[in-house]
Amino acid sequence: MAGNPIPIPVKNLDEMILCIEDLRIAASKKLSDSARDFYNSGSTDQITIHENSTAYAKYRLRPRVLVDVSKVDTSTKCFGQQVKFPLGVSPAGLQAMAHPSGELATSRACARLGISMAISSFANYSAKEIRDAGKAIGPIRHAMQLYTMKDRDLELRIIQNAEAAGCSAIFLTADSPVLGMRYNEWRHDFRTPAGLAFPILERDSEKIRKTSHDDGFTSFNDDAHNWTRDIPWLRSVSQMEIWIKGVLTAEDTLKAVELGCDGIIVSNHGGRQLDGVASTIDALPECVEAAAGRIRVHVDGGIRAGTDVFKALALGAEHVWVGRPAIWGLAYDGQKGVDLMLDTLYNEFKRCMQLTGCNSVKDITKACLGVVRPDGPLARL
Numbered sequence: 001m002a003g004n005p006i007p008i009p010v011k012n013l014d015e016m017i018l019c020i021e022d023l024r025i026a027a028s029k030k031l032s033d034s035a036r037d038f039y040n041s042g043s044t045d046q047i048t049i050h051e052n053s054t055a056y057a058k059y060r061l062r063p064r065v066l067v068d069v070s071k072v073d074t075s076t077k078c079f080g081q082q083v084k085f086p087l088g089v090s091p092a093g094l095q096a097m098a099h100p101s102g103e104l105a106t107s108r109a110c111a112r113l114g115i116s117m118a119i120s121s122f123a124n125y126s127a128k129e130i131r132d133a134g135k136a137i138g139p140i141r142h143a144m145q146l147y148t149m150k151d152r153d154l155e156l157r158i159i160q161n162a163e164a165a166g167c168s169a170i171f172l173t174a175d176s177p178v179l180g181m182r183y184n185e186w187r188h189d190f191r192t193p194a195g196l197a198f199p200i201l202e203r204d205s206e207k208i209r210k211t212s213h214d215d216g217f218t219s220f221n222d223d224a225h226n227w228t229r230d231i232p233w234l235r236s237v238s239q240m241e242i243w244i245k246g247v248l249t250a251e252d253t254l255k256a257v258e259l260g261c262d263g264i265i266v267s268n269h270g271g272r273q274l275d276g277v278a279s280t281i282d283a284l285p286e287c288v289e290a291a292a293g294r295i296r297v298h299v300d301g302g303i304r305a306g307t308d309v310f311k312a313l314a315l316g317a318e319h320v321w322v323g324r325p326a327i328w329g330l331a332y333d334g335q336k337g338v339d340l341m342l343d344t345l346y347n348e349f350k351r352c353m354q355l356t357g358c359n360s361v362k363d364i365t366k367a368c369l370g371v372v373r374p375d376g377p378l379a380r381l
């Protein structure tokens, strides 16, 4: 069309972060190619990482209308403590590569909102530093993520330091006897940047960056881990709750019940381990059914919106966790970026509860969901 366009006074759209996808785009621009590929990629053909977030779209919400939602309550419990809404930050290593304040900023952001955080064994600050940073802001519970180590004395020190720092739970990562085939990482020969500390592993990056991520991981991680050796041992050395992170089947859920674990996190490590496994939202129902209320069931992977949190709860998860969104928040603007990420998911979740007529998280049930089958009407679950 001819003529001058009418100037519209809009904000700089590049800087408008309204949803997690906006945050991913803005944060990814701030990262080096190699850091971005390390954080954002999955393994092999990227099938599972893709499905983790897209599988949510097949579910449709079944809202109840004309419900008084003026006093909606989004809160629930995690590790026995009241949390503002059923979401925490998953353990992700190397957060100081995204922002110098790394896990300290993540902990402060979680405490500001009154939600839980899991600390990676590959954190760049100690469990005590991370807990203290959060506790100074507000009530917060932490889980300590653990790999099974060849050096059992080091593994024991990690557990004891976490317990002494006041962590509530161990997240034993069960899906990583070895790392997944991470071609995107290998293509760039990803190395930990210089000058970072790994106090939980009692190493610094000068040592860690001598080898690839893959070789470094193999050098300390014990691929001989197994249910009967590791779970009773953990019970014998710690009072913390024991959660198994990386369960995807009914069979392993039953193992966790049998061995007296406190809970499972249905997880495929954000699609970074075995590519081709189901998305976590598709694996969740069989785990919930097998758990049959005897063990708590949480889920992570691909959660990018408040409606995703809602759908996971409707399918039986008690609580969810997010990994990369916290990294993107950090890369975007340190603690303020993680605050923005958490506020976004909180506001979306609250509004989804109100718009579906759910006044408490207990109201979020299977009846709130349906699926559209090819050429069919909405089918109830």
Ligand SMILES: Cc1cc2nc3c(=O)[nH]c(=O)nc-3n(C[C@H](O)[C@H](O)[C@H](O)COP(=O)(O)O)c2cc1C
Pocket (backbone or CB within 6 Å): 038, 039, 040, 052, 090, 091, 092, 093, 120, 121, 122, 145, 173, 245, 267, 268, 269, 270, 271, 272, 300, 301, 302, 303, 321, 322, 323, 324, 325, 327
């Ligand atoms: C950069 C990065 C580092 C991670 N590091 C760990 C880790 O040290 N231990 C662990 O159990 N899981 C780790 N994970 C997996 C997360 O705990 C979580 O399962 C996953 O990120 C959830 O998927 P999402 O990123 O789609 O939310 C990591 C994930 C990412 C993206």
Ligand SMILES: O=C(O)C(=O)c1ccccc1
Pocket (backbone or CB within 6 Å): 092, 093, 094, 122, 217, 269, 272
């Ligand atoms: O990359 C990962 O997924 C992961 O678990 C990890 C392991 C060691 C260091 C940092 C992250």
